[in-house]
Amino acid sequence: MNLSHLFERSVQLYPDRPALAHGTASSTSYRQLHQQVRALAHWLRHDLALDPGDRVMLVMKNCPEYMALMLASWHAGLCVVPVNSKLHPNEIDYMLRDSGARVCVSQGATYESLQHVASAITNLHLVDIASDQYHEALRNPALAIGTDDDRDLAWLFYTSGTTGRPKGVMLSHANLVSAAMHFYSDVQSVDSDDVLMHVAPMSHGSGLYSIPYFIKGAMQLLPESGGLDEAELFALIAHYDNVSVFASPTIVQRLVHHARQYTPTSTGLRALLVGGAPFYIEDIKSAVQCFGPRILQMYGQGESPMTISALQANQVARAVADNDTAMLASVGFVQTAMHVMIVDSDNQPVPAGTPGEVIVRGPTVMGGYWNNADATGQTIVDGALRTGDIGLLDARGLLQLKDRSKDVIISGGSNIYPREVEEALLTHEAVEEVSVVGIPDPKWGESVVAFVVCCKGIVASEQELDALCIATIARFKRPKRYIFVQELPKNGTGKVLKRELQKNIASL
Secondary structure (H helix, E strand, O other), rough: OHHHHHHHHHHHHHOOEEEEEEEEOEEEEEEHHHHEEEEEEEHHHHHHHOOOOEEEEOOOOOOOOHHHHHHHHHOOEEEEOOOOOOOOOHHHHHHHHHHOOOOHHHHHHHHHHHHHHOOOOOOOOEEEEOOHHHHHHOOOOOOOOOOOOOOEEEEEEEOOOOOOOOOOEEEEEEHHHHHHHHHHHHHOOOOOEEEEEOOOOOOOOOHHHHHHHHOOOOOEEOOOOOOOHHHHHHHHHHHHOEEHHHHHHHHHHHHHHHHHHOOOOOEEEEEEEEOOOOOHHHHHHHHHHOOOEEEEEEEEEEOEEEEEEEHHOOOOOOOHHHHHHHHHHHOEEEOOOOOEEEEOOOOEOOOOOOOOOEEEEOOOOOEEEEEOOHHHHHHEEEOOOEEEEEEEEEEOEEEEEEHHHOOOOOOEEEEOHHHHHHHHHHOOOOOOEEEEEEEEEEEEEEEEEEEEEEOOOOOOOOHHHHHHHHHHHHHHOOOOEEOOOOOOOOOOOEEHHHHHHHHHOOOO
C-alpha cells in the first residue's frame, strides 16, 4: 500500500481530528492538512515541473511545513530526501548532486547558506518556506494522487558517512508501511488520541515514526523551537496528553538531568521511544526511575530503520525492577516479520550465545544504495542485510549487541568490545558519559583508551576507574589510558564520533 493512500484513508476516517500542532497554538485538522498537501503536490508537479520519481530534498528544522511537504511529495509520486539542517553546505552539496534532487526546500539561515551551493547546480529549485513562492503554492488547486505503487522510492536517506562518503539508502513505500506495522506489533499501539512530539530531527527516525501516527489519525506535535528545549518539552507534556517522544539516548540523558534539577511534571508523557545509539544500562535505570514504565527501546539501521528488534515499556520496567541486566544490556527481541542470524567471518551461522555479525532479512530491509552497486553488493548478500554490528542471540532470544565490527578492539589477539568497557565505567557515580576506542600499539596491536566526561562537581581519578574495571571485567580489557574531556563529539543524531576521538589522541 502506498503511503499517500494511507494518509487519504486517515483524512476520510478522522477529518476533524487534529493532525498537526505547533506548540500550543491552534491545531491543523486532517481535512485542513489534506488541502495543503494536495495544493503543494500540484505546485511540485506542475509549477516546478517535477516528474514521477523525482527527488525533493528537505533541509530544515522540525516544523509543520516539514510534515506537509513530506506528505505532498508522496502524494505527487515523488521521493523525499531528508537531510539534517545542521550539516555543512559542502556536505549537502554532495547529497544534492548525488541524489539528483530537483527541489531543495529550506528555511532561514540554512536557506541563505545554501544559495551559493544551489546556484552551481543546473535545474535545481531552492525554496524558502518563508517566501511568497511557498505561500502562493498553498493556494494552488488540488492534485490527485500521483501513484499507488508501493514499490516506488519514498525515502532516500543518506548515511552519516563516518567511514567515507555518505550512501543513499533507498526505502520504498512498502518498506515504510511494513515499518509502521512493526511499530504496532512490537513497539506500542497507537490510536487517534495519541500525540507524537518531534524534538529529534525529522530527517531521521522521528520523521519516519510520523507514519504509524498519521495512519491512525493521531497528532504530530512540533515544538516552536524546532528541536530539543527541555523546558519547552516538559511544558508541552503538561499541556497535552498521551505524548510519545522519539529520543536518542543523549536526549534521554538531558531530560533526566532536567527533571532531577527542576522536577517538572511529566503527567502527559506516554512513552520515550529510544533508539539511534547504544542505550547503556545505568542510563536505562535512571530513565525508568525518573519517568516510570514509559521507556522503550528499538534497534535498527538506516538500511532497516528501527525495525530489527525492540523492548516494550513494560518489559524494560520489569527488567529494571528485577535487575535483569541481560535484558537491559540487550536491544530486545527480534521484531515480528524479521529474521536475524548471527554469522562468522565465512558467513556461516554460529551457535547460540556466540558473537558474530548480525544479518537481517525482512520486508523493511532497503532495496540498496542509490547509484552505488558496489556498496549494495557488499551490504546486501543473497537478499540479507549485513549490518556490520557484532552481536549474539541468547537463550531467551534477546539480541545482545557487542559493537560495530569496525569498533572492535583486538589487543594481544583477543577481541575487546568497547561497549562492555563503557558499561563498566558508567557504573561509577562520577562518570556521566564515556566512549572507548582502540589505538595502534606496537606491542599489543591495539590498546584501549577511554574518553571520560565527569558529572558536574564530581571528580573520578584514573586509579578509581582502573580499580572499577579490574573488579568488573577481565583485566586485559581495562583501558591503558583515561582521557578526561568536557564533552564527546557527536553527530546530529547524538551518536559519538569515535573516529574523531581517535584522531585527537595524538594531540592530547
